Amino acid sequence: MNETKYIGRTARSKEGPRHVTGRGRFADDFVMPGMLHAVILRSPHAHARIVNVDAAAARAAPGVFAVITPAEVQQKSRPFKPGRYAAGLKKPIPEYATAIDKARYVGEPIGALAARSRGAAEDALELIAVEYDPLPAVVDTAAAVRPTAPLLFDELGSNLAWKGSLRYGDIEGAFKQADKIVKEKLKIHRYSSTPLEPLACIASFDAASKKLTVWVNAQVPEVIYDALREALGLEDIRVIIPDIGGGFGQKIHLIRKYVVLVSLLAMESERPVKWIEDRSEHMMAAGHSCAQEFDVEAAVKKDGTVLGLKFTEIDDVGGSVSTLTIHFTNKLNNLSNTYKVKNIYLEGHSVVTNKCPVIPNRGIGKPGMCFIWERIMDRIAAELGLSPVEVRFTNLVQPGEMPYTTPSGNVYDSGDYPGLLKRALEKIEYEKLREEQRRERERGRLLGIGVVIGVEPGGRNASRDMAIFPEMKESPGSGGVNGATIKLEKNGTLTLFLGSPNCGQSHETTTAQVAADILGIEPEQISTSTPFDSDLAPWGVAAANSGNNFHLYDIGAVHGAATKLREKVLALAAHVLNAKTQELTIEGGVVQAAGSPIKKITFADLGKIAYGNQAMMPKGFEAGLQATFYYTFPHGEPNLVPSPEGLVRAQFTFSAGAHVAVVEVERDTGKVHVLRYLIVGDNGAVINPDVVNGQIYGSAAHGISVALGEGFVYNSDGQLLTLTLTDYGKSSTMETPRIEAEHRPAPSPFTVLGQKAAGEGAAIPSPAAIASAVEDALRPLGVKVRELPLSPEAVWKLIEQGKG
Amino acid sequence: MKQSICVKINGRVYEDEVEPRQLLSFFLRETIGLTGTHVGCVIGECGACSVLLDGRLVKSCLLFAVQADKREIVTIEGLADDGRLHPIQEAFVQRYGLQCGYCTPGMVLAAHYLLGRNPDPTEEEIRKALAGNLCMCTGYMQIVDAVKEAAKKVNR
Numbered sequence: 001m002n003e004t005k006y007i008g009r010t011a012r013s014k015e016g017p018r019h020v021t022g023r024g025r026f027a028d029d030f031v032m033p034g035m036l037h038a039v040i041l042r043s044p045h046a047h048a049r050i051v052n053v054d055a056a057a058a059r060a061a062p063g064v065f066a067v068i069t070p071a072e073v074q075q076k077s078r079p080f081k082p083g084r085y086a087a088g089l090k091k092p093i094p095e096y097a098t099a100i101d102k103a104r105y106v107g108e109p110i111g112a113l114a115a116r117s118r119g120a121a122e123d124a125l126e127l128i129a130v131e132y133d134p135l136p137a138v139v140d141t142a143a144a145v146r147p148t149a150p151l152l153f154d155e156l157g158s159n160l161a162w163k164g165s166l167r168y169g170d171i172e173g174a175f176k177q178a179d180k181i182v183k184e185k186l187k188i189h190r191y192s193s194t195p196l197e198p199l200a201c202i203a204s205f206d207a208a209s210k211k212l213t214v215w216v217n218a219q220v221p222e223v224i225y226d227a228l229r230e231a232l233g234l235e236d237i238r239v240i241i242p243d244i245g246g247g248f249g250q251k252i253h254l255i256r257k258y259v260v261l262v263s264l265l266a267m268e269s270e271r272p273v274k275w276i277e278d279r280s281e282h283m284m285a286a287g288h289s290c291a292q293e294f295d296v297e298a299a300v301k302k303d304g305t306v307l308g309l310k311f312t313e314i315d316d317v318g319g320s321v322s323t324l325t326i327h328f329t330n331k332l333n334n335l336s337n338t339y340k341v342k343n344i345y346l347e348g349h350s351v352v353t354n355k356c357p358v359i360p361n362r363g364i365g366k367p368g369m370c371f372i373w374e375r376i377m378d379r380i381a382a383e384l385g386l387s388p389v390e391v392r393f394t395n396l397v398q399p400g401e402m403p404y405t406t407p408s409g410n411v412y413d414s415g416d417y418p419g420l421l422k423r424a425l426e427k428i429e430y431e432k433l434r435e436e437q438r439r440e441r442e443r444g445r446l447l448g449i450g451v452v453i454g455v456e457p458g459g460r461n462a463s464r465d466m467a468i469f470p471e472m473k474e475s476p477g478s479g480g481v482n483g484a485t486i487k488l489e490k491n492g493t494l495t496l497f498l499g500s501p502n503c504g505q506s507h508e509t510t511t512a513q514v515a516a517d518i519l520g521i522e523p524e525q526i527s528t529s530t531p532f533d534s535d536l537a538p539w540g541v542a543a544a545n546s547g548n549n550f551h552l553y554d555i556g557a558v559h560g561a562a563t564k565l566r567e568k569v570l571a572l573a574a575h576v577l578n579a580k581t582q583e584l585t586i587e588g589g590v591v592q593a594a595g596s597p598i599k600k601i602t603f604a605d606l607g608k609i610a611y612g613n614q615a616m617m618p619k620g621f622e623a624g625l626q627a628t629f630y631y632t633f634p635h636g637e638p639n640l641v642p643s644p645e646g647l648v649r650a651q652f653t654f655s656a657g658a659h660v661a662v663v664e665v666e667r668d669t670g671k672v673h674v675l676r677y678l679i680v681g682d683n684g685a686v687i688n689p690d691v692v693n694g695q696i697y698g699s700a701a702h703g704i705s706v707a708l709g710e711g712f713v714y715n716s717d718g719q720l721l722t723l724t725l726t727d728y729g730k731s732s733t734m735e736t737p738r739i740e741a742e743h744r745p746a747p748s749p750f751t752v753l754g755q756k757a758a759g760e761g762a763a764i765p766s767p768a769a770i771a772s773a774v775e776d777a778l779r780p781l782g783v784k785v786r787e788l789p790l791s792p793e794a795v796w797k798l799i800e801q802g803k804g
Numbered sequence: 805m806k807q808s809i810c811v812k813i814n815g816r817v818y819e820d821e822v823e824p825r826q827l828l829s830f831f832l833r834e835t836i837g838l839t840g841t842h843v844g845c846v847i848g849e850c851g852a853c854s855v856l857l858d859g860r861l862v863k864s865c866l867l868f869a870v871q872a873d874k875r876e877i878v879t880i881e882g883l884a885d886d887g888r889l890h891p892i893q894e895a896f897v898q899r900y901g902l903q904c905g906y907c908t909p910g911m912v913l914a915a916h917y918l919l920g921r922n923p924d925p926t927e928e929e930i931r932k933a934l935a936g937n938l939c940m941c942t943g944y945m946q947i948v949d950a951v952k953e954a955a956k957k958v959n960r
Contacts, residue, residue: 010900012897012898013897013898013900015902015905016896016897016900016902017889017893017897018905019902019905019908019909020880020889020893020894020896020897020902020908020909020912021840021880021881021883021884021889021893022838022839022840022841022879022880022881022909023840023881024840024905024906024908026839026842026906028833028839028843029833029839119823119825193940194940195904195906195940196842196844196850196852196904196906196907196938196939196940196941197842197844197904197906198844243904243905244904245842245844245904245905245906246903246904246906246940246941247904248940276843278846279844279845279846279847279849279850503903503904504902504903504904504905504941505903506900506903690899690900690946691900693900693945693946694900694903694941694942694945694946697942697943697944697945697946698903698940698941698942698943699943700943701942701943701944701945702940702943724845724847724849725845725849725850725938726849730938730940732934732935732936732937732938733930733931733932733934733935733937733944733947733948734931734932734935736943736944738927738945739943739945
């Protein structure tokens with residue numbers, strides 16, 4: 001590669017201009033000739049048998065073209081195959097796009113209808129008569145597992161749908177050698193990322209050729225592709241993914257149900273059908289993160305060294321088995337956090353309840369794992385009379401130990417964790433801050449400082465699951481694959497075809513910067529083909545706007561494709577210029593031979609030759625200037641597939657960040673004000689600092705908002721009380737603090753540019769940082785923070801408890 | 805039952821028949837074809853559908869199309885001049901004041917409304933002015949910075 005001109009610095013945003021002018025193209029912006037509008041029939045009950053669905057009146061209503069009831073869903077589609085998200089399920093439970101005989105959460109789809117206008121569709125929906133036999137709702141995990149509890153799935157014989165455990169090292173030995181056992185019970189609530197654009201889909205079916213085309217704002221094309229094939233038995237499927245108005249995991253999994261339903265309506269009506277979810281539907285049925293309860297024990301020496309960690313997790317997975325274990329299995333990804341503990345035992349319990357199913361959400365179980373570590377570190381410090389910062393320093397993996405293999409088999413590629421923490425303390429002026437806190441406490445102010453640290457894994461390895469479910473007969477696939485194509489056009493400009501869709505992470509800008517540097521051209525000369533189109537794009541299992549995959553697989557693929565194209569460009573130019581390839585340099589889209597200023601040729605002239613002038617091509621040269629590269633991570637061994645001891649690389653790159661939160665608690669109201677929030681982070685070699693900072697700010701803001709109160713609340717009947725963004729408690733500009741971010745990159749030795757992940761980012765440690773800071777603020781009252789969210793009400797209760 | 809309305813949108817006059825129950829946001833998107841006005845909640849919480857109605861910032865999901873009769877609207881499509889970005893739009897691009905782009909039209913118009921009344925706002929004033937526009941991606945940092953940058957440009 002030429003010396004980098006574009007990698008490592010900001011660039012003009014490729015996506016920005018279309019969005020600031022209202023020219024972004026989102027699914028709802030597309031209109032097809034004859035298009036119908038769909039609405040979904042949903043259960044008003046948390047738990048009910050579906051006795052009868054009578055849609056005759058709706059079918060006869062004006063403008064109605066198609067109605068789908070559970071009977072038709074069963075007749076016209078097949079259940080989804082239990083994917084790896086359902087791993088651990090003891091008995092197969094068929095799951096269709098709608099409930100069939102029983103509704104298990106408020107908002108669960110029961111049917112769907114398509115009419116000429118949205119208004120007509122909504123009017124007709126009222127005419128469908130559903131006879132329900134309501135059953136008692138199961139809304140909390142403790143009640144759910146009592147022997148007398150009503151069962152969600154009779155087939156399972158219990159609401160405890162899965163239980164399993166893993167152990168690494170000698171956990172009994174660690175607890176025997178300990179000076180002290182520190183115990184705590186912790187809890188994280190249900191929340192989501194509430195993307196501003198709700199779920200959206202258009203389906204169009206050509207009955208003559210049996211080709212189904214869907215335009216959908218899904219994050220992972222493969223999920224949609226597989227779902228449609230499995231459910232509808234079709235082979236010719238085209239998935240088009242236009243601009244996505246935010247994803248965060250919310251648009252990966254459950255969205256498949258709606259794509260199948262809308263496709264059934266399109267097939268039935270022989271018309272294109274559009275479905276746009278509304279906000280309350282999104283809140284009740286588009287998926288929540290999992291409420292997790294943890295019972296944690298740490299075996300520690302007097303100096304704070306952690307010898308072992310044990311935890312039991314209870315996951316409230318809601319009313320579906322299709323994502324039974326994802327919040328537990330993801331614990332393997334950051335199981336050790338930044339610490340060098342050798343002995344770990346983890347035990348998971350997945351409990352089904354009459355709530356919205358859980359789905360992936362920015363980090364899935366990883367914020368929970370970081371919460372376990374960082375809460376227990378504070379508890380260890382308090383019980384041993386040590387400083388919380390000191391306890392962390394004592395246990396950090398040292399930079400000299402990199403690459404570091406964790407007890408579960410993860411290989412941390414690079415990182416200076418003590419350096420991150422040290423710099424964060426310096427920058428926040430920790431000692432001075434503690435002084436100020438002492439002074440202000442005397443005056444009655446409740447000021448708190450929370451210091452935490454966390455890793456942020458990136459990359460993908462589904463075979464991780466085999467460590468947790470040794471009974472798995474079939475591998476869910478190991479590692480990841482994603483492709484990219486780059487094409488030099490006849491006019492010398494370049495077009496990129498990326499394998500994954502973009503939810504706002506500036507994929508077009510970042511990949512253009514990388515390709516520009518490799519090919520010696522300005523990023524302005526490179527455009528990306530949008531929308532994502534499965535008929536055109538090279539893509540693989542890691543073509544996923546999820547799992548922190550972009551930095552590894554998309555960048556790897558674009559890097560590979562651009563490198564291949566560069567070789568072709570040089571081969572052709574060398575022939576035309578009668579020079580050796582090693583004498584050639586490329587700058588500004590011009591290939592120049594050493595020694596003579598006139599021995600040069602532009603990309604445009606090369607394009608003309610490659611696409612139209614056979615005589616000027618070297619012998620054996622494949623005409624055209626286009627290259628495709630599929631990337632897999634070349635350093636996936638050892639433990640790409642779990643060893644007999646369950647050692648496995650759960651992910652492949654490890655970013656990290658030290659977070660400091662400074663908060664003030666209002667004594668009378670329990671309201672928490674974040675006075676400062678600082679992150680010193682290592683996201684490896686940064687390709688575009690503005691893009692990476694955007695990911696850091698956004699993910700931190702979300703984690704802080706989650707910690708301070710945003711979340712879903714159900715009543716005892718299983719009715720969701722937080723159907724709007726206001727009730728849910730989403731933070732606006734007024735509640736969101738300024739985030740200060742500094743980079744201390746430790747480039748990954750394993751990736752093409754030293755890059756690491758940045759998407760899930762600060763959403764992983766930030767809930768723990770806020771919990772730590774609020775507990776510190778309330779220290780004069782002697783109360784402990786064990787649960788999120790720390791809404792004003794919850795904090796006020798803690799204050800009252802402290803007074804009492 | 806349809807009613808006739810006459811609305812000036814981005815400088816062009818439209819005469820249309822609308823159903824009384826049609827919301828202004830859907831009128832703009834579906835009847836006029838200006839899809840830059842986004843819909844995120846339909847109950848006035850998110851601000852994605854913000855437009856300028858007679859120069860004032862409104863949430864178009866909280867108005868019926870008939871309420872715009874004989875009035876003037878500016879949508880996000882009306883800010884750029886012949887493909888040349890308005891300084892506020894340019895600042896949002898330069899400072900990465902957006903990620904997914906869904907809240908962006910509303911944010912840009914909210915910033916436009918603020919800077920029209922207060923050309924040199926403090927951070928607090930910017931945050932207050934944007935408090936009715938939710939963004940789930942950015943944590944608002946680069947949006948606020950873009951508005952500061954835009955204020956400099958507009959004042960120049």
